[in-house]
Amino acid sequence: MKKLLLTGAVLMAIFSSAQKKYVLVMHGGAGTITRESMSAEKENAYRAKLAEALKAGYAEIQNGNTAVNAVSAAIVVLEDSPLFNAGRGAVFTHDAKNEMDAAIMYGKDKTAGAVAGVHTIKNPIKAALAVMQQSEHVMLSGRGAEEFAQEKGLAIMLPSYFWTKERFDGLQHILKKEKADSLKKTIQNAVLSSYETDQKFGTVGAVALDKSGNLAAGTSTGGMTNKKWNRIGDSPIIGAGTYADSLVGVSGTGWGEYFIRATAARTLAAKMEYQNKDIQTAAKETITEIEKLGGDGGLIALDRNGNIAMPFNTAGMYRGAVTEDGEIFIEIYK
Amino acid sequence: MKKLLLTGAVLMAIFSSAQKKYVLVMHGGAGTITRESMSAEKENAYRAKLAEALKAGYAEIQNGNTAVNAVSAAIVVLEDSPLFNAGRGAVFTHDAKNEMDAAIMYGKDKTAGAVAGVHTIKNPIKAALAVMQQSEHVMLSGRGAEEFAQEKGLAIMLPSYFWTKERFDGLQHILKKEKADSLKKTIQNAVLSSYETDQKFGTVGAVALDKSGNLAAGTSTGGMTNKKWNRIGDSPIIGAGTYADSLVGVSGTGWGEYFIRATAARTLAAKMEYQNKDIQTAAKETITEIEKLGGDGGLIALDRNGNIAMPFNTAGMYRGAVTEDGEIFIEIYK
Numbered sequence: 001m002k003k004l005l006l007t008g009a010v011l012m013a014i015f016s017s018a019q020k021k022y023v024l025v026m027h028g029g030a031g032t033i034t035r036e037s038m039s040a041e042k043e044n045a046y047r048a049k050l051a052e053a054l055k056a057g058y059a060e061i062q063n064g065n066t067a068v069n070a071v072s073a074a075i076v077v078l079e080d081s082p083l084f085n086a087g088r089g090a091v092f093t094h095d096a097k098n099e100m101d102a103a104i105m106y107g108k109d110k111t112a113g114a115v116a117g118v119h120t121i122k123n124p125i126k127a128a129l130a131v132m133q134q135s136e137h138v139m140l141s142g143r144g145a146e147e148f149a150q151e152k153g154l155a156i157m158l159p160s161y162f163w164t165k166e167r168f169d170g171l172q173h174i175l176k177k178e179k180a181d182s183l184k185k186t187i188q189n190a191v192l193s194s195y196e197t198d199q200k201f202g203t204v205g206a207v208a209l210d211k212s213g214n215l216a217a218g219t220s221t222g223g224m225t226n227k228k229w230n231r232i233g234d235s236p237i238i239g240a241g242t243y244a245d246s247l248v249g250v251s252g253t254g255w256g257e258y259f260i261r262a263t264a265a266r267t268l269a270a271k272m273e274y275q276n277k278d279i280q281t282a283a284k285e286t287i288t289e290i291e292k293l294g295g296d297g298g299l300i301a302l303d304r305n306g307n308i309a310m311p312f313n314t315a316g317m318y319r320g321a322v323t324e325d326g327e328i329f330i331e332i333y334k
Numbered sequence: 335m336k337k338l339l340l341t342g343a344v345l346m347a348i349f350s351s352a353q354k355k356y357v358l359v360m361h362g363g364a365g366t367i368t369r370e371s372m373s374a375e376k377e378n379a380y381r382a383k384l385a386e387a388l389k390a391g392y393a394e395i396q397n398g399n400t401a402v403n404a405v406s407a408a409i410v411v412l413e414d415s416p417l418f419n420a421g422r423g424a425v426f427t428h429d430a431k432n433e434m435d436a437a438i439m440y441g442k443d444k445t446a447g448a449v450a451g452v453h454t455i456k457n458p459i460k461a462a463l464a465v466m467q468q469s470e471h472v473m474l475s476g477r478g479a480e481e482f483a484q485e486k487g488l489a490i491m492l493p494s495y496f497w498t499k500e501r502f503d504g505l506q507h508i509l510k511k512e513k514a515d516s517l518k519k520t521i522q523n524a525v526l527s528s529y530e531t532d533q534k535f536g537t538v539g540a541v542a543l544d545k546s547g548n549l550a551a552g553t554s555t556g557g558m559t560n561k562k563w564n565r566i567g568d569s570p571i572i573g574a575g576t577y578a579d580s581l582v583g584v585s586g587t588g589w590g591e592y593f594i595r596a597t598a599a600r601t602l603a604a605k606m607e608y609q610n611k612d613i614q615t616a617a618k619e620t621i622t623e624i625e626k627l628g629g630d631g632g633l634i635a636l637d638r639n640g641n642i643a644m645p646f647n648t649a650g651m652y653r654g655a656v657t658e659d660g661e662i663f664i665e666i667y668k
Contacts, residue, residue, distance in 0.1 A: 110595045110627060116450075116566065117475055137565045138594045141451055142476050144564025230478030231471045232450065239573040239597035260472045261444045263573035266597040267604070274608035293444060 021306030023209045024057045025321040026050065026074055028084050029202035030253045030298035033316030035333055046083055047330050050320045053077035054330075057208055058322045067216035067249070068106045068129065070208035075102075075125040075220050078204040082164045084318075085202025087123055090162050090222025092171040098162035100222050101236040102128040103139075107215035107244035107304075112138050114236035115145040119162075122155035125220045128236070130154060139236065167225070174226045203235055205251025207244070207302040215304060217242050217249035217265070224256070234259035239266035247272050247304055248279060254290070254297010254314065262290045268301055283309035355640030357543045358391045359655040360384060360408055362418050363536035364587045364632035367650030369667055377666065380417060384654045384664050387411035391542055392656045401550035401583070402440045402463065404542035409436075409459040409554050412538040416498045418652075419536025421457055424496055424556025426505035432496035434556050435570040436462040437473075441549035441578035441638075446472050448570035449479040453496075456489035459554045462570070464488060473570065501559070508560045537569055539585025541578070541636040549638060551576050551583035551599070558590070568593035573600035581606050581638055582613060587651065588624070588631010596624045602635055617643035 028050055057074030061067070079087025090098040102124035103114035113132025116139065121127045127149040131140055140148050150156050203221035210216075219235040219242045233256030234241035241252040243265030250265035259265075264286055271282035283301050290297065291313050298312025300319060310319050312334075320330035362384055391408030395401070413421025424432040436458035437448035447466025450473065455461045461483040465474055474482050484490050537555035544550075553569040553576045567590030568575035575586040577599035584599035593599075598620055605616035617635050624631065625647050632646025634653060644653050646668075654664035 105595075112595050135563075136591065137561075137563070138591045139566040139571075141564040141566050144562065148563040227471075228478065229469075229471070229482040230475040232473040232475050237473075237571055237573075238594050239571075239600055243597070257470065257472045260572050261439075261446050263577070263597065263600045266573055266600050270600070270604035270608055274604055 020323045020327070022302060022308045022321045023061050023306060023324045024054060024070060024074060024206065025300045025302045025308045025310065026053055026057070026204070026206045026319065027251060027253050027298060027300045027310070028078060028204050028318030030312045030314040030317035032314065033318070033332060038332070043332065046318055046332065049078065049081045049083055050318060050330050051328055053206070054320050054322045054328050057206060058326060061208060061210055064211055066106070066212070067208040067210040067214050068104060070210060071104060071206045071216045071218040072125050072129050074206040074208070075204055075218050076123050079123050079125060079220055082166070084204045085222045086204045086220040088162055089164055089167060089202065091167050091202070091225040093223075094226050094228045096168070096171060098159065098222055099227070099230070100124045100220070101233055102218070102220040103236040103238060103242040104128045104132055104218040105216065105238055105242055105244040105249075106132070107217075107246050107249055110245060112238045114139040114238065114242075115149070116141040116232045116236045117230050118142070118145050118149070119159065120146050120156045121149045122157045122161070125218055126154050128218065138238065141232075142230070170225050178226070203241075203253040205242070205253060205300060207249035207251055207300055209302055209304065209306055213304060215244045215246070215249035215302065217244040217251050219251045219253075233257070234264065239263050241265060243269055245269055245273070248301055250299060250301045252297060252299050253317065254312070255295040258290050258293050258295020259297065261293055262286070262295070264290060264299065268299065272303070279303045279307045279309045283311045287311045287313055354657045354661070356636060356642045356655045357395050357640060357658045358388060358404060358408065358540065359634045359636045359642045359644065360387055360391070360538070360540045360653065361585060361587050361632060361634045361644070362412055362538050362652030364646045364648040364651035366648065367652070367666060372666070380652055380666065381664050383412065383415045383417055384652060385662055387540070388654050388656045388662050391540060392660060395542060395544055398545055400440070400546070401542040401544040401548050402438060404544060405438060405540045405550045405552040406459050406463050408540040408542070409538055409552050410457050413457050413459060413554055416500070418538045419556045420538045420554040422496055423498055423501060423536065425501050425536070425559040428560050428562045430502070430505060432493065432556055433561070433564070434458045434554070435567055436552070436554040437570040437572060437576040438462045438466055438552035439550065439572055439576055439578040439583070440466070441551075441580050441583055444579060446572045448473040448572065448576075449483070450475040450566045450570045451564050452476070452479050452483070453493065454480050454490045455483045456491045456495070459552055460488050462552065472572065475566075476564070504559050512560070537575075537587040539576070539587060539634060541583035541585055541634055543636055543638065543640055547638060549578045549580070549583035549636065551578040551585050553585045553587075567591070568598065573597050575599060577603055579603055579607070582635055584633060584635045586631060586633050588646070588648065589629040592624050592627050592629020593631065595627055596620070596629070598624060598633065602633065606637070613637045613641045613643045617645045621645045621647055
């Protein structure tokens with residue numbers, strides 16, 4: 001496998017050309033990620049972890065495994081890293097818990113699995129995969145999903161495993177702000193203020209194309225810092241944050257409520273299926289629709305011919321892709 | 335308001351004609367509902383309750399209220415009746431609990447609200463509406479959703495309120511069968527056997543068109559008898575069991591897992607939005623896609639011109655509609 005890491009303008013050019021055939025595309029979240037707010041050390045850490053995830057997924061494809069396995073293997077790497085808002089780095093709810101959602105879908109037969117609101121499962125994407133492959137259901141939630149995961153032999157962790165200082169500080173910052181805001185604003189606006197931070201946007205996702213020509217998409221997230229009332233976002237919702245069929249696979253990241261209302265991932269796929277739009281056009285139009293509703297975020301998509309699209313309307317989005325030859329590309333800023 | 339109750343072949347002819355302008359369409363679940371399995375008394379009870387629900391929704395429209403209010407008012411009537419698998423008549427989970435899901439969506443601005451896995455909320459559709467109108471979120475679940483509902487002043491009930499003999503007996507029947515089956519089959523197949531009963535199919539839903547020309551769709555359900563692991567079905571999933579935009583509103587009923595995988599409600603709307611298909615064609619094609627995946631059930635849909643579609647691939651579906659003149663039509667069998 002060739003390892004080629006490029007940055008900046010060169011990369012953008014490569015990403016926007018439709019020449020290469022990609023087999024795996026990933027995101028690590030979109031948000032107010034700017035060059036100014038990022039130290040070289042932090043940027044390198046993100047790039048290295050994204051490359052590791054891409055390699056893990058690529059290895060599955062090279063070994064002739066399914067797109068589903070590639071998606072799961074790639075996402076597990078990011079879930080195990082505290083850098084991303086998924087698995088170990090999940091943000092905290094209002095009650096200082098880590099409450100995670102994940103989904104996976106296989107384009108070949110439109111099978112799907114999802115878990116929502118789980119606190120103890122080390123790798124929610126593996127639980128979603130188990131729901132898909134080992135249950136009659138598509139979506140399990142809360143304690144029930146945890147019991148199912150444990151029954152299937154998946155790793156269950158103590159809350160301390162998911163605790164990271166950065167995320168906990170993020171919650172404290174918002175709670176403080178909320179308290180100050182409550183003197184002059186409603187609770188709703190205080191919740192809204194949490195969107196001002198970068199913390200909601202670390203969702204991770206992957207779309208893979210295997211050697212049999214089948215697509216799969218997966219997404220995993222800790223949701224939104226300071227979320228309340230066991231809120232479920234778009235990531236575990238098939239057709240919103242995650243979707244795959246025989247034409248395209250999609251994973252979203254951003255302000256989940258708007259992705260649900262726009263049925264974002266399915267809308268992108270429907271534009272390809274019903275209007276014969278190319279992946280770039282379909283993806284851009286979908287982001288525009290989310291923006292018109294008032295939302296922001298990004299999408300990654302990979303079609304059956306190996307074309308990718310990675311539009312976003314935020315300052316940055318952690319993103320990367322691998323070609324069928326093993327070339328790795330990673331980008332962060334606009 | 336004229337009240338005209340027709341049955342049988344006459345009704346089918348009226349339903350399939352595109353002459354009348356409808357303002358409200360409802361379902362009370364699809365399944366193995368046959369003339370042979372239904373007593374005259376039971377059939378009359380279902381018809382009367384559906385008519386009451388249609389009238390409640392129609393009154394909202396006549397009073398100039400929004401499609402959202404009409405949908406909610408109509409569904410509340412069925413939630414309050416033990417006849418339907420929603421609210422008071424919700425089926426039992428494996429652990430003998432009533433665990434309900436609901437969603438509502440307003441086509442005008444694509445706002446939406448949903449609750450999943452709630453045990454104590456008297457009218458889950460009202461909770462979904464409160465999520466839509468009084469929170470920054472689209473989907474709340476479990477205990478958090480219940481706390482939210484209570485905070486918003488919605489009625490909270492003891493478990494005994496939701497207990498009905500018929501549903502409890504339904505669970506016992508399945509548990510007995512599961513126990514017998516477990517000697518020779520896997521748990522998965524035993525769960526599957528629960529689909530053989532009618533109990534999963536009582537989901538209720540409504541789509542309304544208000545005087546301003548806006549559409550809304552809503553769905554409420556107790557899910558599947560004997561469900562485990564806090565399973566979430568298609569009803570509270572925007573784009574699966576519930577969806578509305580400026581063209582059409584949709585509510586589904588049936589084997590939820592297949593409705594999620596087919597992104598059923600959004601698929602129907604996308605066929606209209608992107609392929610300019612009429613509502614009948616779009617609805618029929620969507621049911622065919624669900625069937626191809628292996629699922630069954632039905633859909634109701636109402637477009638902005640007052641045309642309806644109510645296809646299903648089961649033996650029967652409780653369904654009804656009201657015209658703008660207040661004519662009520664109710665049908666049960668194929």
